[in-house]
Amino acid sequence: MTKYIKIFVLFLTLSACGQNTNGMKTPENANEKFAEFIAKKKFIAKNHYAGIADEKMRPIFTEKVNRAAADFKNVAESENPTEKKYQEKIKIGLSRFAEVYMELDTEDRERVCTYFEELMDIVGLESSNGQLNRFMYGFDPNEMTNKN
Numbered sequence: 001m002t003k004y005i006k007i008f009v010l011f012l013t014l015s016a017c018g019q020n021t022n023g024m025k026t027p028e029n030a031n032e033k034f035a036e037f038i039a040k041k042k043f044i045a046k047n048h049y050a051g052i053a054d055e056k057m058r059p060i061f062t063e064k065v066n067r068a069a070a071d072f073k074n075v076a077e078s079e080n081p082t083e084k085k086y087q088e089k090i091k092i093g094l095s096r097f098a099e100v101y102m103e104l105d106t107e108d109r110e111r112v113c114t115y116f117e118e119l120m121d122i123v124g125l126e127s128s129n130g131q132l133n134r135f136m137y138g139f140d141p142n143e144m145t146n147k148n
């Protein structure tokens with residue numbers, strides 16, 4: 001019986017050691033992907049997106065998106081990247097658009113969200129916790145469906 005208890009305790013110890021609370025492993029090619037992301041021209045006509053509505057806003061919006069990429073890169077390179085840290089960077093990144101929010105038409109807001117989704121994909125973050133929906137629509141539609 002004691003042998004089984006020892007094995008059970010050993011198993012629990014090994015299980016606990018293997019857990020990383022909300023920690024995320026940064027993909028090996030993340031730095032390369034961040035560099036590519038920052039270097040690419042943004043808010044240009046692509047797929048169903050006609051390009052930025054007001055051309056003079058392109059460098060301003062691009063700079064805000066690239067700052068978010070730099071924020072994500074800093075978290076990715078940190079000792080302990082976590083979902084919570086990335087969520088905070090999404091919040092900060094989206095808040096940078098507050099002063100120019102009225103300059104963003106619907107397609108431009110969608111494009112901003114697409115860029116954030118690309119950043120999330122680089123690090124393997126699966127959810128913005130509704131932040132992108134709140135930015136896009138002013139509320140999180142998922143919260144509405146969860147109340148019913």
